[in-house]
Amino acid sequence: MPIYEYVCQTCKQEFEAIRSMSQKDAAIACETCGSQDVKRKLAVFYAHSGGSAIPGTSGGCNCDSCSGNCSSCGH
DSSP: OOEEEEEETTTOOEEEEEOOGGGTTSOOOOTTTOOSOEEEOOOOOOOOOTTSOOTTSOOOOOSTTOOSOOTTTOO
16 A cells, blocks of 8 residues: 555644545544644655656657657657
């Protein structure tokens, strides 16, 4: 199951919870103050390959002149 990050709108405490995807936006109480005014945080991540392919991603660009950052193909 995924780990979701939440922030309490009352006390501003951030916490994590392991929940099923179907429960990600279901009501949850703040672990610190018990408030029900809790919002799920947007999870972001960054991956850098140093020019190598990252497993699980689509291949690279198909245009001949692209260096991997191309507006014509989107890669």
